[in-house]
Amino acid sequence: MSQSFKRMADKTVDRGPCAGCAVLFLQSLCPDVNLLSVYKDQQEGKFIVFKVIKLTLTDSAGGLGGYEILKVHDADPFLGVEVKFVDVAACQQFLESYSSGAVRQSLSQHACRLLALPEELTVETQLKAGTHILDLCLDKLELCLEHIHLSQPERLRDEEIDHLEQLLRSQALRPAPTTTAVTQEESPLPSNCFKFQNRVFEDRMLSAADVQSFSNGVGRQWKHVGRALGKSCRALKSPAIDNLAYEYEREGLYEQAYQLLSRFIQAEGRAAKLSRLVKALEDCKLTSLAEHILDIQPRE
Template sequence: MAGSCAPWVGSAYLFLQSTCKAIALPSLYENSQKKPSVFRALKLALADSTGSVNGVDMLKVHCSHPHLIVQLKFCKQENCRHFLRSYREGALREALQNHLQLSLAITAVPLEMELKAGNEHLDSMLKDEDRCLEYIYREKPDRLRDEEITELEERLKGLMIHQSTSNSIPVNDCTSLDSPSLPCPSQGSSLSPQVTFIFQGQQFANRTLTPDDHQKFAKLVSKKWKQVGRSLQKSCRALRDPVIDSLALEYDREGLYEQAYQLLRKFIESEGTKATIARLVAALEENGLISLAEELLGLHSNEDCS
């Protein structure tokens, strides 16, 4: 594919269309008040799909009714491979639906997606991952990032800094950027809400999990609830593999939301005041669920964009 010394760079187009007649994605994106919310949902869903906030770069968003077309640039084959699997398994669609629902404060956004690299329609060959990667690698980006995208990126970063500053508390001596997401050890026998932890260079109070955290986790974690459970089990005996498997079977008919909800319920009931946001954020980070961690920390609350 690429030479051993050459950087891996490729490009693709993601076509998005709402199947609900009352929701037109291009119209929402063309609306100056709604555009930042749509962009934020795209950014978060793509971060989920690549396992990194910088896993893929949006170069331009085209409005071509009824489609919203996103031009993507990948700079690492690993991120692109992760994206393809997320797209193939439907995780990207589900993540984008959920983030649009939260950002726009609407009930549901049913979506259809199509992925292209040049003239190649990749949907018909998704099982052949290497072939898809080859086509994406051949399709080099034909533009720099659009100025509008840069402005939206800066606006989103500014919002995150503002909200994280509002949520942060004074730094304790024992906190360190060298150990992100790990709670600072307390002097007592358990973690207290006053302990702080670092996430993406920002500091947060290590509070106990709330009912709102519980519901957001269950709604957004999707198919990765088992992986998060296995990350939590390293410090929680109540979440051993047999327990996780039992939850999967017992709540199979109720679906992913209920399975994830029951998993976190088990964690909270078992750990009590030690069921903290820092432990959950660390488990989410370990499984590439960066945007969900940011959601739980209040970095993506709906804003007034007027």
């Protein structure tokens, strides 16, 4: 491992120098959706696909400041996305999300919502740094980081990407739920919405960002939330919660909570909705965590 890379690896907590570049290749496996064609042929489609990519990277690289998209290009049948990571911490978080499948899940969920698809989008991905296919060595994190570090950016950001970024800045980038005041005189809630604290929120499948927020914030209460979810999820019936606690005891509370929601999503599929998690948090009197996941600003 190069000395420069070792110095960078020691700074995983700090916002250090550029960690390097990687190219994320994306291809829809659904016959009715061609991400490359949508991006190339329609101005509106191009913007939506770019937003899907941007939201996915924001979920998986520790926020907007963790990465920069340099170029989106035709790599038929794939759509290629060249990404510069601003530091090792952001790069490492992305690699861990990619390796766990969270990147693919996040991409699928954002695409399903923004492209108004009738069912979840199945996506094939490949990750490369230079000539190295990182999918072949994801179990060797340091090696992947070094390959990315050695693949430094060779170009500035494309003008097309600058234009798309400007369009995104003109609207809220983060997929904050649409909220409206509700009164008793209004019509019943649509089937794709739910009510929380007298507001209406768009219901959707749980995202990787939701899972991370929950795992970071729930602490020792994860078992109580699991039992609340277990009222309507057979996979979380007793003794599943205790088995999870035992199996991931050494990994700590974050991993136990993470595995809980992962088990819920795996078992429930498209029915693993945001509304069900919020209801479970309400039942456990964890409304502040529900507010955080829903991106509700704290009250004064």
